[in-house]
Amino acid sequence: MNLVFYVLAGLTVLGGLAAVLLKNTVHCALALTVAFAGLALLFLELDAQFAGFAQILVYIGAVAILVVFAILLTRGSETPEDGVFSHTWLAGLAVAAAVFAVLGWAVIQSAPALTHESAAPVVTVNQIGNALLGRYVLPLEIVALLLTAALVGAVIVAMHEKEETK
Amino acid sequence: MLGEGILKGLAETARNAVGSFVSKDRLTTVEYPEERLPLPEASRNFPFLVYDGTDWEKGLRCVACQICEKECPPKCIYIDKSKDKKPDAFGRPQIYPAKFDIDISVCMSCQICVEVCPFEAIKMDTQYELSTDDRFGGLLLDRKELAKSNEYYHQIHPTEASEVDAKLAAEKVKADAKAKAAAGAAAAKAAAAAAAPKPAEAAAKPVVLADAPAAKPQGEGD
Amino acid sequence: MVSTLDQIFVLLKHWLVGLLPSVLQPAAGVLLSVVAIVCVFPALFALTVLLERKGLGRMQNRLGPNRVGPFGILQPIADAIKSLTKEDIVPLRADALIHFLAPLVLVVAVFLEFAVVPMGRNMVLVDMDASLLFFFSIGASTELSVFMAGWSSRNKYSLMGAMRAVAQMISYEVPLLMSSVAVVMITGSLSLVKIVEAQNQYTYGLPHWNIFTPWGCAGFVMFAIAATAETNRSPFDLPEGESELVAGYFTEYSGFKFALFFLGEYLGMFSISGLGTALFLGGWSAPFSFLWWVPSWIWFFGKVMLSICVLIWVRGTLPRLRQDQLMNFAWKFVLPMTLLNLVDVALWRFLGEGWLRWVVCSAVMLVAYVAAALTGLRRDHIGPRSYRYAE
């Protein structure tokens, strides 16, 4: 818990808040990117290189770009007239609160278990790779299957449209 | 085979790159300020005023009729007629342009002024190195800057200039003949009128007659 | 003597850092390396721009710039002065903050990429475990700056260029990663330093560079294609196609910011050439074992400049692709080939030493190449484009 942590945490929180509160949707997306970057830097600060770089690669390199693309393709970059809050903001708040509660509960529950270890073990990329393809190979494959299914689905959707217009 | 075309293309550009060092003929460009490509005879960019003889101010063919000023599409010609008259190249008294400016930053090189001029007084130049550091006045050419001799015209557009010269000469011959005939007629008339009771009127008349036909054939010429 | 010359920059740095009090030494060491990178590569950039202009000129039977200084070598300085003194124009309706940030993000990101590229024996700024991942993750964030530039300019050419650029970068990032993964699978490490060291071995005086294996050769070709597309170089320069989009995503930039984009683009070329060199061309290792005495950094920079020259050569040769050709090429040819290459690498790995793996792996890639030539990329297969909306 040093200065760097607080700066990065502040950056992340500010980015997140800006993503919710800003008027212009593209600004929101960029603020979200800042939040992602802050999170990645937090991982790096904890010496979790792989997680940090994967966070940048996936979230800034892919997710943020995807969000931006979605905004531009749906003409959402103009500021809506009736404010940034949708009508269902109460429900959204409830969901967000529920997610936060679950995550917070999980963190608090696992905190005592962690304090027993004296120092964080140094995890190399090698070990992560071995773990992913050894012990956790089944979850990995399931995720891969899911993503492949999504990819195939996307291709089918795209092809369908093409046939219709011909 | 896949990628064969790319390799062929690469070979071609490599040949060019090496060849341009070896043979000078390959180079498609010339090094401009030192070397220039000859301009084709029909090339043109901005108009200039033609004068005959050696003194540009006396020899200007322009009679300030202002046709070109009216026809110029972007309206970049500015002419002030002179109050007095002075003899033109043929020795006849004429109005002349007291001011003749062309703003070549506006001119679009359409050559319409040349087409409409009845006196072959304005022609297209080929001079293209006109850059100037004066943003406002530098490209507004006055009549002194615009005046170029007929010899210069022959240099840049030899064929066209010869045609124009031949035409002008023919017109001059015709005009002289007519003037002579008119003068002869006037003299005869004057001789006949000498017997009449009003000598003062008759004496004034030949001058008017001699003046009028001189300008007329040129007007018909176009 | 030889080893001193090889390590001259490292020794110089140690000597300079040694002059400082010991508290400052770690910070000073890093700072010095950063300064070196920030000086060397822009200088190289200036040189490359001149080289490119002269080279392209020669390929088109022209002379190229030759007025400023002898043979035009002072042209980069003239260009720099010009771009620094030009007026910085921000469009009235532009998003001023993002418009300002975009070139900065780009240049910072690209400079960061150099941190992990080994430029000689012991010459790397940060030798981390996941340096390849670092490189790609930083590379991914350049896409964002391109988007920021295009969107904030409020210009349809800029936006169109940005959309093209981002779509292209995403499409070609996949094959780029996949072809690099092949090398990682053989070396068993994401660290570029380890990857280069693994290639710095010799049999009969010939190096163990990855490009001299069947999978490495194919992988290098894929990598080169993807890298050309990633850096928006011709023939993949659609995002900034002058004839279509003025200048693409940096249309609305002028003066120094324009220069920054230009710099970012060339630095991107250098960094990705450096990466390709480290992954496939043996990084700083000498091409023959008897050339061991030449300093390692000369080899690295020589190889990078060679790659740049090839990029210029390709630019002078190939016409620009169309958007659909670009996407088809990425997803229907390059990506499947890199996936196959991964299988090939696995075969190479598990067939063990010996001639068998050479035969099998070469055969796999050759068959794939012939098959692709006969089916996938036939002209009639791609066919002329049907313009759905234009008619």
Ligand code: SF4
């Ligand atoms: S060339 Fe055309 S634009 Fe120029 S002065 Fe003559 S009429 Fe005017």
Ligand code: SF4
């Ligand atoms: S039309 Fe000819 S004569 Fe008349 S003002 Fe113009 S240049 Fe002079």
